[in-house]
Amino acid sequence: MEEPNFSLGNVRDDLLQENDDWDKFGRFWENLPLDPHMGDGGVYRRRKYSAISYDLDADTVRVVDQEGFLQSKEINKLNGGVVRRFEPVDPALLDTPVFRRVLAHFATRIEEAAPDGEQVPRVRHVNIHQHRIVATEGEAGNPTPEGIHRDGVEHIVMMLVARQGIAGGVSTLYDNAESSILSRTLADPGDYIFLDDKTCLHSVSPVEVLAPNPEGYRDMFFLEFC
Template sequence: MDGLKFTLGNARNDLFRDSDDWDKFSRFWEDLPLDLYMGDGGTYRHRKHSVISYTVADGAVASVTQDGFLQSKEINRLNGGIVRRFEPIDQALLDTSVFRRMLAHFVARIAEITPDGERVASVRRISIHQHRIVANEKEAGNPTPEGIHRDGVEHIVMMLIARKGVTGGVSTLYDNAESPVLTHTLSDPGDYIFLDDRTGLHSVSPVRVAPATPEGYRDMFFLEFC
């Protein structure tokens, strides 16, 4: 598998043009609880997390029972090695048309780019993360406090839901030798990076509050196809 493999796009333009469903979807980021597991002592990240199974044939979604979220120290140098338990994502979000169309879209894209001869799973296991990174005059927010890393999955969708009153938050993609390949800012709601996690690494620069703004935030949605 040679070279970093990724694409850029905007889900609102691709899937939800002229629809108010996106605004209803984005409201699920307004009540995310504080992440209490930050190894750097930061109080800037709020999140929810769930794991689902997705049946390709009929689009059925089912929650997968789990006992916390665990990453190795090799994957996450800051917060790895411990079981972290987060509040699950609201079922109402999982039932939205935006989420269901998003799932179908990216599962189909993975099937399209899967090399001939490789088995395409009929049931996909997907780890879903909602993040809000907050910045204020006292504290910057760090979207990737673990630094340059991979998530240890197959494919990742990193999608911007909203950003308000912040600067920074610049994404960088690297090849497996940690040489930077792309620097890109997700700036418009729906902007995404679709990345083959096995082919490279990624990081995001800190977000800082914009001038004359008391507090700002950057909301992200992650789909990790395991």
């Protein structure tokens, strides 16, 4: 069995610069629309999604026209098997220094980690997901209602943008036999898990609101390199 391949860090500590304006980046999570495709009937997830083509050599981004987001039932037992359409990511987010630096950094890491002699695409298809998981007094939020899973891509960046007024949200990684290998709470803005989706499965525990707050949330940013 292939060894799990993952790493942890914080982008604000590791690669951002003072003029990259994290607060401006985080404001793109303030008005996410409700996810209308929740197979469990939950109304706790707000979401945007876009797909891009990224040219690593030229450092250019082109939004790809897509009919929607599709995962197989084998990959996503809850919401797979149907085309899910979401409001696209705001184009202004794609021009922020935070996004461009994070995208270039992880694309370069994938290239540098490739085995000797393996041809790495210079132009990559990348899925971009913005999630806000909301917890209220009446409903907990479930970041991974499909349970332990993989996303069916090559590599994934899972990055915390903000968390407010909640408990829980513990990320757990598993090997391909579903044995737990790591549990970690992404607690500080910029905390990330970067993993090889072929060698790791993952899940996140539910989030619950902390009294006396009427509502709390967990904002996440995902890059899926296909």
